[in-house]
Amino acid sequence: MKNKQNIEDIFRSEFEGFTQKPSDKVWNSINKKMVGPRFESLYHNAFKGFKIVPAEQTWRRIATALWFNRFIHFSPFHFNIYYLGLILTAVVGTVVTVNNNSNMDFIRFNDKFANAEKTKIQQIENESNKLDIWNLRNSKPNYFELSNENLDFEKLDKATNQTENIVEQDKTILYKTKEQEADNQDNRNLYQVKEQEVIEQNINDNTNPIGQTQKEIIANNIANINENQEEIVQNPPNITYFKLNKLIRNNIFTLTYAPTAFDIADKVIAGIPQLDVITYDTLGVDYKGNPIISEKSYFALDIFFNPFLQNYNNALLNTELQANLDIYNKNITPHLSFSAGIGVAYSYNKFRLETGLAYQQLHESFSANINSYETSTHNYYNYFNDEVWESYTILILDIDEFIQGNIVYIEYNDSILAIVPDSTLVSYTDSILVNKDLNINDTYHFIDVSLVGGYEFDLGKFSVTPKAGLITSILVAKGGQYYDISQNDVAEISNCPDTKFMFDYYGAINLQYKIGKHFAIYIEPHLRGDLNSKYQKSYVISQKSIKYGLKTGVYIKF
Amino acid sequence: MPDLLEIIAGCKKMEKRAQRCLYDMYAPLFLGIAFRYSKSKEDAEDILQESFVKILTRIDQYSETGSFEGWMKRVLVNTAISHYRTSQKHDFHKDFDNIAETNIENYEVDSSEFTRDELLNSINKLPPGFKVIFNLYAIEGYKHREIAEMLDISVGTSKSQYSRARALLQTKLKTLKIEKTSGNKISEK
Numbered sequence: 001m002k003n004k005q006n007i008e009d010i011f012r013s014e015f016e017g018f019t020q021k022p023s024d025k026v027w028n029s030i031n032k033k034m035v036g037p038r039f040e041s042l043y044h045n046a047f048k049g050f051k052i053v054p055a056e057q058t059w060r061r062i063a064t065a066l067w068f069n070r071f072i073h074f075s076p077f078h079f080n081i082y083y084l085g086l087i088l089t090a091v092v093g094t095v096v097t098v099n100n101n102s103n104m105d106f107i108r109f110n111d112k113f114a115n116a117e118k119t120k121i122q123q124i125e126n127e128s129n130k131l132d133i134w135n136l137r138n139s140k141p142n143y144f145e146l147s148n149e150n151l152d153f154e155k156l157d158k159a160t161n162q163t164e165n166i167v168e169q170d171k172t173i174l175y176k177t178k179e180q181e182a183d184n185q186d187n188r189n190l191y192q193v194k195e196q197e198v199i200e201q202n203i204n205d206n207t208n209p210i211g212q213t214q215k216e217i218i219a220n221n222i223a224n225i226n227e228n229q230e231e232i233v234q235n236p237p238n239i240t241y242f243k244l245n246k247l248i249r250n251n252i253f254t255l256t257y258a259p260t261a262f263d264i265a266d267k268v269i270a271g272i273p274q275l276d277v278i279t280y281d282t283l284g285v286d287y288k289g290n291p292i293i294s295e296k297s298y299f300a301l302d303i304f305f306n307p308f309l310q311n312y313n314n315a316l317l318n319t320e321l322q323a324n325l326d327i328y329n330k331n332i333t334p335h336l337s338f339s340a341g342i343g344v345a346y347s348y349n350k351f352r353l354e355t356g357l358a359y360q361q362l363h364e365s366f367s368a369n370i371n372s373y374e375t376s377t378h379n380y381y382n383y384f385n386d387e388v389w390e391s392y393t394i395l396i397l398d399i400d401e402f403i404q405g406n407i408v409y410i411e412y413n414d415s416i417l418a419i420v421p422d423s424t425l426v427s428y429t430d431s432i433l434v435n436k437d438l439n440i441n442d443t444y445h446f447i448d449v450s451l452v453g454g455y456e457f458d459l460g461k462f463s464v465t466p467k468a469g470l471i472t473s474i475l476v477a478k479g480g481q482y483y484d485i486s487q488n489d490v491a492e493i494s495n496c497p498d499t500k501f502m503f504d505y506y507g508a509i510n511l512q513y514k515i516g517k518h519f520a521i522y523i524e525p526h527l528r529g530d531l532n533s534k535y536q537k538s539y540v541i542s543q544k545s546i547k548y549g550l551k552t553g554v555y556i557k558f
Numbered sequence: 559m560p561d562l563l564e565i566i567a568g569c570k571k572m573e574k575r576a577q578r579c580l581y582d583m584y585a586p587l588f589l590g591i592a593f594r595y596s597k598s599k600e601d602a603e604d605i606l607q608e609s610f611v612k613i614l615t616r617i618d619q620y621s622e623t624g625s626f627e628g629w630m631k632r633v634l635v636n637t638a639i640s641h642y643r644t645s646q647k648h649d650f651h652k653d654f655d656n657i658a659e660t661n662i663e664n665y666e667v668d669s670s671e672f673t674r675d676e677l678l679n680s681i682n683k684l685p686p687g688f689k690v691i692f693n694l695y696a697i698e699g700y701k702h703r704e705i706a707e708m709l710d711i712s713v714g715t716s717k718s719q720y721s722r723a724r725a726l727l728q729t730k731l732k733t734l735k736i737e738k739t740s741g742n743k744i745s746e747k
Contacts, residue, residue: 007728008696011681014674015697019586020593026603027581030610034577037615041572387612387636389619389629413623417636
């Protein structure tokens with residue numbers, strides 16, 4: 001049967017609903033391309049409206065930071081660091097003012113004034129019991145009263161219209177404390193000062209002769225004439241100063257002793273009898289018949305600072321990288337470094353054993369000029385036409401209604417695929433050869449634990465001690481800069497934790513000068529060498545250094 | 559089989575299962591359409607793949623007021639046109655212009671005279687520009703105004719080119735019919 005049709009109808013009817021089965025690879029390709037959008041959608045949906053309550057600890061940290069921020073900024077309405085500063089200033093100011101008020105009825109034993117050397121008392125001593133300044137302080141004699149009838153100064157003060165020098169020998173001034181006075185009015189002869197000389201100078205003012213009179217009293221140093229003590233006293237006893245004119249004017253004064261740092265240290269050490277284990281040997285007698293004594297054993301506390309320089313000895317563990325080692329050797333420069341710490345020493349019959357703990361900071365720099373490839377990113381816009389479906393609505397006049405006299409519009413919605421010119425940013429990377437100057441500074445932080453032995457050659461106030469030993473260094477951190485190959489540039493690194501045990505031999509000559517029974521200062525030129533590499537085993541370079549330093553410090557013997 | 563609306567909702571949430579369902583539903587039909595615009599099955603599958611990626615990633619743009627299938631077909635046809643444009647090294651406008659005028663007559667064909675493969679083969683033998691316009695107008699049912707917008711040509715060009723494509727196709731079918739008739743006679747002898 002013939003079925004004549006228009007050509008369009010034939011094709012339309014043949015291909016209406018015409019299907020073909022696609023191969024499996026089509027869906028696989030679509031599926032692969034949809035992984036990205038699915039992933040984005042997953043996170044978009046998962047975190048849409050997502051909220052999380054911060055932990056209490058987080059809020060506390062924020063609150064602390066806010067409080068601190070508030071505290072360090074000034075505001076008249078809340079307490080802050082400026083108010084704290086004002087309060088501290090007021091307190092300190094008050095204390096300082098009170099202590100420096102010349103009208104106050106107390107003096108400081110170590111007050112410095114213009115004619116100090118002319119007004120001095122070397123020591124006050126009890127008649128029956130030796131009383132040095134330290135004991136005087138410990139016994140807390142709060143008040144001394146100078147009774148005018150016992151002072152020869154009164155007689156001198158009255159001779160106001162002339163300038164004269166009076167020297168009197170072996171005068172005795174009697175002192176007593178208020179407490180003792182209260183106990184027994186008659187018992188006045190408790191403290192005795194032997195007056196060696198009294199000098200009056202420059203009496204120029206008639207109206208206030210006492211205030212302008214300068215007198216000097218030098219009391220006997222009882223310690224020097226005490227036969228039991230003189231063998232072990234190597235230094236003159238402490239000299240104590242006070243203003244005599246003020247002492248005379250006020251008569252009553254408070255003993256406020258302000259010893260020097262060495263006084264305090266000496267007395268503190270001396271005040272711990274169980275640690276005062278310095279023992280002496282009598283080696284013989286000198287030509288005067290005095291015994292020659294020498295330290296037999298002692299403990300010592302060692303506080304030191306040790307600047308040093310170093311040389312690197314670098315070795316290559318992978319021979320293929322000889323060029324790298326050459327560059328490294330050429331450009332690495334060790335710099336002045338230091339260590340500082342505290343140690344303990346024990347000496348017996350001149351043999352000394354020392355151990356200590358120190359912080360060591362090692363500096364080096366690496367300066368090089370290198371050629372390297374530097375990558376750069378270029379961006380350009382790739383323009384294309386994007387397809388967007390745009391919806392639109394048109395109103396069609398309803399003709400049926402229109403011919404009936406009504407105007408009614410029929411709403412018709414449709415959409416049209418619009419071609420929208422758009423662009424996308426395309427990036428590509430390229431590389432160029434660049435020349436760069438690298439300047440890198442490194443710092444290594446170590447903790448040193450030392451064990452050193454030596455023998456001391458005693459030369460009186462001087463001694464020489466050759467020493468040798470082993471130092472264990474623990475690398476705890478390193479900082480500074482390093483060359484970041486991925487960035488092709490120098491990058492900062494601040495105290496990156498790293499651990500490495502190092503062992504060093506140590507040789508030195510200790511040159512000591514004794515400045516007292518308990519104190520000695522020293523310098524110690526030394527040589528120190530690494531027994532193992534500073535770098536980890538994974539490094540292709542092994543580095544051992546030899547350090548040359550001059551250690552300086554103080555021994556506190558007890 | 560889930561409801562189409564459920565599938566669309568699932569696709570909007572980027573659910574793989576829903577996307578697969580949509581693909582299974584429409585991929586054979588769309589491959590049939592894409593086949594008419596391309597030179598080979600591989601090209602047609604490329605168009606299908608590209609179209610589905612566009613559909614699945616831009617499904618949010620579907621306003622749900624019109625036909626979903628129509629929206630998808632439109633995406634497919636536009637993709638086929640883009641594909642056609644990029645595959646033409648020369649300016650594709652010339653493809654429409656350089657075809658000589660053909661004697662156009664109203665030619666009616668008996669549908670039983672040709673198989674579907676023969677018809678498809680005759681379309682594929684058309685110059686690419688003619689093939690696109692013929693497909694769009696005769697089979698997809700687009701109007702010349704829409705075709706002109708799609709191909710960025712004038713409405714007049716669309717009409718004239720369609721006429722030429724149609725005439726060329728008639729000629730090809732006539733020739734094919736003659737060949738088939740003579741072939742049959744030879745075989746009868």
